[in-house]
Amino acid sequence: MRIVTWNVNSIKQRLEHLLAFLREERPDVVCLQETKCVDEAFPRLEIEGLGYNVATHGQKAFNGVAILSRWRLEDVAPGLPGNDADDHARYLEAVVSVPRGVVRISSIYLPNGNPIGTPKFAYKLAWMERLIHHAARLLTHEEPFVLAGDFNVIPEPQDAANPQKWTNDALFQPESRAKYRELLALGLTDGVRACHEGPGVYTFWDYQAGAWQKNDGIRIDHLVLSPQAADRLRGASVHKHTRTWEKPSDHVPVSVDLDLA
């Protein structure tokens, strides 16, 4: 089965792109971020028309996540546990039933955290700490799960075309990278990195300063796998061609293939 994560930067602006991608790739599951849309206004009919079940967790104007699945969605749970006062729509989890079992899938929009030295950066680190705690709890189930989303973390220098440009950015702070390493150190696997060694694998190119034309990209969209999911990892892909489409998202879809369906 193919599981995709894609920060679409507004579902309303990107609906035609999403529908085209679903038609051409027929992925099993798609995790969306930055839908920027309340649940009532989410274009679910158009997506359901292509054979997908739809679960959303949105809010007005900002953030917003969703899970689309050709398989049945169960135990849909919005919100990352650990802080009832956090009203940002950044986390949606569901269990996907496939012919040979189940896989728990989370759509994650991790806080950007800029500028550093402000409450926004503290919020990012606290959110990552909550994610680590939640992942540790999920691991006790000893089942396949995938944390898929825009992590807003550049894990290593090789994950940026020009790492020196990001030294004062929240995405590349030592604290942000350490939290990401702490998450993986629970026993989880960075799916794309497990399949593609070396530099040059990017998932985001800024709209500004011709970043796409110069291939000035960063790798910040990740699919993080539990051991039981990693055992079934067969490949990973970055779907760069969508960045050439008219009025694209600044992120491209990223996917892993699991031998589960």
Place this chain on the structure above:
DNA sequence: ATGCCTTCTAGCAGAAGA
């Protein structure tokens, strides 16, 4: 050194993104 570009809401600029 600064803005670059795109989205949103509000209301004809400013915040947020990364």
